[in-house]
Amino acid sequence: MSAACQSCAMPLKQDPQGGGTETDGSLSQTYCSYCYADGAFLAPDITIAEMQAIGINALKAQGFPRPIGWLMTRGIPKLERWQN
Numbered sequence: 001m002s003a004a005c006q007s008c009a010m011p012l013k014q015d016p017q018g019g020g021t022e023t024d025g026s027l028s029q030t031y032c033s034y035c036y037a038d039g040a041f042l043a044p045d046i047t048i049a050e051m052q053a054i055g056i057n058a059l060k061a062q063g064f065p066r067p068i069g070w071l072m073t074r075g076i077p078k079l080e081r082w083q084n
C-alpha cells in the first residue's frame with residue numbers, strides 16, 4: 001500500500017473517499033479519488049506540469065504558501081503514473 005497517491009502525491013489518508021476505485025468497485029491502494037475512478041484516470045491526458053500546478057493551487061487553497069506547494073509537488077514526476 002502506498003502512503004500517497006502515485007499520480008498527484010496527495011496522502012491517501014487525506015482523501016475523503018479513502019482512494020480511487022477499481023473497475024470492480026474496490027478501493028485503489030495506489031491512486032486517490034481525484035485522480036482515479038472505476039479503474040481509469042479521470043484526466044488521462046494531463047501532463048506532469050499541469051498536475052503540479054493543480055497540486056500547488058490546491059495546497060494554496062488550504063493555506064500553504066506557493067513555495068511549500070512547490071516543495072510538496074516536486075516529487076510528482078517520480079511517482080508510478082509518470083514512469084513511462
Ligand SMILES: [Zn+2]
Pocket residue numbers: 005006007008009010031032033034035036
Ligand atoms: Zn491523486
